[in-house]
Amino acid sequence: QSFLHQRHASSQCYRFLTHRSVHKLQETSCIPRLRSTDVFQSHNLLRNYKKDAKSTVEFPLSPITVTDIKQYLRSKDILFHDGYSCLHIPSIFIDAFTRKDSFSLFIDKTTGQFLCKDTLVEGSWEDLQDCLEVMQKDEQDSLSPHVLLGYPESLEEQEETEREQREVREIWSSSLPFTDLHDEEAQLVKAMFRITKISNATLKKFGVRLFKPTKSLVFPWFGGPDSSLKGIKLLSAQRTDGEKVTYHEATLPKCSSYFNLFGLALVSRMDSEVVVTGSELDTLAVSQGTGLPSVALPRGVSCLPPALLPYLEQFKRVTLWLGGDIRSWEASKLFSRKLGLRRCTLVRPGEFQPCPLEALSQGKNLSRIVKASIPAAHKSIVSFKQLREDVYGELVNTDQVAGVKWTRFPELNRILKGHRKGELTVFTGPTGSGKTTFISELALDLCMQGVNTLWGSFEINNVRLAKIMLTQFAMQRLEENLEQYDFWADRFEELPLYFMTFHGQQNIKAVLDTMQHAVYLYDINHVIIDNLQFMMGQENLSVDKFAVQDHIIGVFRKFATNSSCHVTLIIHPRKEEDDRELQTASIFGSAKASQEADNVLILQEKKLVTCPGRRSLQVTKNRFDGDVGIFPLDFIKSSLTFSTPIKGKHKLRKVAAKPENEEEVQGNEVTAKKDEGKKEKATKTAKASQAAKCPANRNNKAK
Numbered sequence: 001q002s003f004l005h006q007r008h009a010s011s012q013c014y015r016f017l018t019h020r021s022v023h024k025l026q027e028t029s030c031i032p033r034l035r036s037t038d039v040f041q042s043h044n045l046l047r048n049y050k051k052d053a054k055s056t057v058e059f060p061l062s063p064i065t066v067t068d069i070k071q072y073l074r075s076k077d078i079l080f081h082d083g084y085s086c087l088h089i090p091s092i093f094i095d096a097f098t099r100k101d102s103f104s105l106f107i108d109k110t111t112g113q114f115l116c117k118d119t120l121v122e123g124s125w126e127d128l129q130d131c132l133e134v135m136q137k138d139e140q141d142s143l144s145p146h147v148l149l150g151y152p153e154s155l156e157e158q159e160e161t162e163r164e165q166r167e168v169r170e171i172w173s174s175s176l177p178f179t180d181l182h183d184e185e186a187q188l189v190k191a192m193f194r195i196t197k198i199s200n201a202t203l204k205k206f207g208v209r210l211f212k213p214t215k216s217l218v219f220p221w222f223g224g225p226d227s228s229l230k231g232i233k234l235l236s237a238q239r240t241d242g243e244k245v246t247y248h249e250a251t252l253p254k255c256s257s258y259f260n261l262f263g264l265a266l267v268s269r270m271d272s273e274v275v276v277t278g279s280e281l282d283t284l285a286v287s288q289g290t291g292l293p294s295v296a297l298p299r300g301v302s303c304l305p306p307a308l309l310p311y312l313e314q315f316k317r318v319t320l321w322l323g324g325d326i327r328s329w330e331a332s333k334l335f336s337r338k339l340g341l342r343r344c345t346l347v348r349p350g351e352f353q354p355c356p357l358e359a360l361s362q363g364k365n366l367s368r369i370v371k372a373s374i375p376a377a378h379k380s381i382v383s384f385k386q387l388r389e390d391v392y393g394e395l396v397n398t399d400q401v402a403g404v405k406w407t408r409f410p411e412l413n414r415i416l417k418g419h420r421k422g423e424l425t426v427f428t429g430p431t432g433s434g435k436t437t438f439i440s441e442l443a444l445d446l447c448m449q450g451v452n453t454l455w456g457s458f459e460i461n462n463v464r465l466a467k468i469m470l471t472q473f474a475m476q477r478l479e480e481n482l483e484q485y486d487f488w489a490d491r492f493e494e495l496p497l498y499f500m501t502f503h504g505q506q507n508i509k510a511v512l513d514t515m516q517h518a519v520y521l522y523d524i525n526h527v528i529i530d531n532l533q534f535m536m537g538q539e540n541l542s543v544d545k546f547a548v549q550d551h552i553i554g555v556f557r558k559f560a561t562n563s564s565c566h567v568t569l570i571i572h573p574r575k576e577e578d579d580r581e582l583q584t585a586s587i588f589g590s591a592k593a594s595q596e597a598d599n600v601l602i603l604q605e606k607k608l609v610t611c612p613g614r615r616s617l618q619v620t621k622n623r624f625d626g627d628v629g630i631f632p633l634d635f636i637k638s639s640l641t642f643s644t645p646i647k648g649k650h651k652l653r654k655v656a657a658k659p660e661n662e663e664e665v666q667g668n669e670v671t672a673k674k675d676e677g678k679k680e681k682a683t684k685t686a687k688a689s690q691a692a693k694c695p696a697n698r699n700n701k702a703k
């Protein structure tokens with residue numbers, strides 16, 4: 001209280017302290033980014049490798065609820081509209097006469113973060129409270145938009161921003177509108193991007209141009225009160241497998257500060273309906289095919305940054321048509337929660353409803369597809385009639401339904417089939433057997449494929465953990481190749497990877513709040529908790545220890561389901577006997593708790609008689625399709641990675657995993673052996689190609 005009073009003693013003082021409080025927030029942030037990036041992002045990186053580095057700054061010191069926000073506003077006699085994702089209040093950064101009845105300041109209901117659309121002033125809930133207090137104290141009816149001190153950019157950052165802005169202007173001014181191209185050339189470019197059905201009029205309307213030197217389409221980002229050019233996205237196309245086209249994109253400014261809803265500049269204040277797509281080309285297709293306003297998400301289906309929500313508040317109906325695959329479908333269900341379920345309808349991907357661009361090329365009626373979109377808010381009781389399309393979707397897309405495949409662990413794909421959202425994986429193994437090291441590689445593999453990942457490492461600190469992951473990423477001992485550090489660190493920084501800063505014993509509520517917050521901000525798909533024992537300390541230990549553990553498992557289970565987020569829990573076994581293998585029962589206190597887990601993985605240490613000390617991974621539970629099994633792991637100390645042993649060298653043996661189908665396990669083992677040769681070859685090729693890509697020294701980076 002007294003601190004607050006001091007803060008509000010004068011505007012001058014307030015400016016200084018608010019500035020400091022921003023830093024305080026950064027210091028205490030529970031989800032910091034690894035390091036600020038100052039590297040221009042390669043034109044060839046896929047969008048799902050990018051992460052929103054900027055938003056890690058604003059972790060609230062104490063979680064805020066919409067009720068708290070409303071109560072505070074009422075206490076200050078501030079009128080507000082209760083919007084879908086935000087509360088709308090009259091902006092305090094424009095004078096009372098100009099603002100009239102316009103409610104242009106948006107407060108995020110989940111985080112309290114605010115944005116004034118008229119002045120683009122933004123800040124945390126604490127910042128807004130400070131501003132309101134100062135206004136009241138000084139009896140002012142508005143504040144200068146400059147009252148909030150920004151987060152000062154370093155000289156390097158300023159230079160980088162200026163360089164980017166210069167580059168934006170240069171590329172834009174040397175790009176050509178399609179109407180300036182010869183017919184033949186325009187057709188050729190359209191054929192290359194597979195957009196022959198998109199008319200020149202549509203391209204012109206959206207201001208799409210061609211940048212000839214890299215044969216890229218240029219999508220402009222117009223924004224701010226003066227609708228000036230704020231950035232661009234460059235899209236290049238490459239034909240693979242004859243007909244298939246792979247797109248690569250790059251943004252300026254770099255992806256972490258690229259917050260453009262492409263198409264927004266064409267939306268009028270009166271529009272109440274919008275179709276949200278996962279790519280700029282899809283937005284062109286929707287606009288041309290339906291005549292409806294349409295916007296594209298800057299990072300496609302990988303995330304919907306909350307910073308964009310105020311721009312979507314005006315729409316009473318939002319149709320999410322994010323693509324033609326299961327990943328888009330899952331993303332649309334998650335994003336609709338952020339946008340407010342009531343107003344969202346979803347286009348279910350399928351044979352007759354591909355992504356908008358494909359639908360346009362196939363001559364489908366896009367308006368009809370949008371009209372047939374289904375409400376996102378589902379009822380608690382449904383009939384099979386409502387479910388049949390979902391069931392059909394699962395049947396025709398079995399591979400995608402099975403989840404993201406590991407690239408480094410083909411044997412795990414064979415047993416578990418993939419990594420799926422909303423599941424709970426429990427992982428155990430003897431003390432010091434390499435649990436953290438193994439899970440680190442397992443999670444890294446997924447993260448490298450665009451699975452947004454959050455680590456809760458309570459036992460080892462984040463620097464050590466990041467060092468392990470970076471070594472696994474580079475697949476080599478970086479201590480001996482320090483000149484390559486920047487090369488690998490720059491690439492590692494691009495991963496959608498976040499760390500909680502908790503260390504040691506933690507209160508489970510604080511951890512869950514942080515996880516929830518991260519899911520909202522970064523669309524986290526995978527949380528790893530290492531390990532559960534660090535959440536036990538503060539619970540009431542007068543009750544049975546294992547009952548507490550089971551309770552905590554139940555809490556994480558609920559979180560995984562409700563947040564559609566995969567949770568991997570590392571747990572120490574309850575007892576270890578030297579000559580006995582660990583089993584499912586070695587972890588859980590009760591049968592109920594083992595029931596909660598979808599997957600149970602055990603790192604077995606001493607099971608292969610021929611090679612003591614060798615680890616193997618055993619899957620003892622797999623709710624998805626019931627397959628269980630075991631496969632050996634080879635540990636490469638220099639890279640801290642695990643890989644399948646060389647064919648024929650080590651004999652696989654069956655363990656008492658109580659497989660439902662013994663024949664199946666034997667079959668699995670045969671397949672595993674077949675895979676070994678392939679894996680070895682793949683590892684060698686991967687290492688060779690990485691070595692080829694990696695520069696001999698850091699000077700190359702500067703070049």
Ligand SMILES: Nc1ncnc2c1ncn2[C@@H]1O[C@H](COP(=O)(O)OP(=O)(O)OP(=O)(O)O)[C@@H](O)[C@H]1O
Pocket residue numbers: 429430431432433434435436437438459615634635640
């Ligand atoms: N398969 C392996 N063979 C030999 N050493 C390994 C293996 N896997 C990991 N290690 C090493 O063993 C040490 C402990 O590994 P790690 O911290 O991953 O184990 P843990 O099971 O998580 O430990 P704890 O039980 O304390 O949580 C590390 O130095 C790691 O590099």
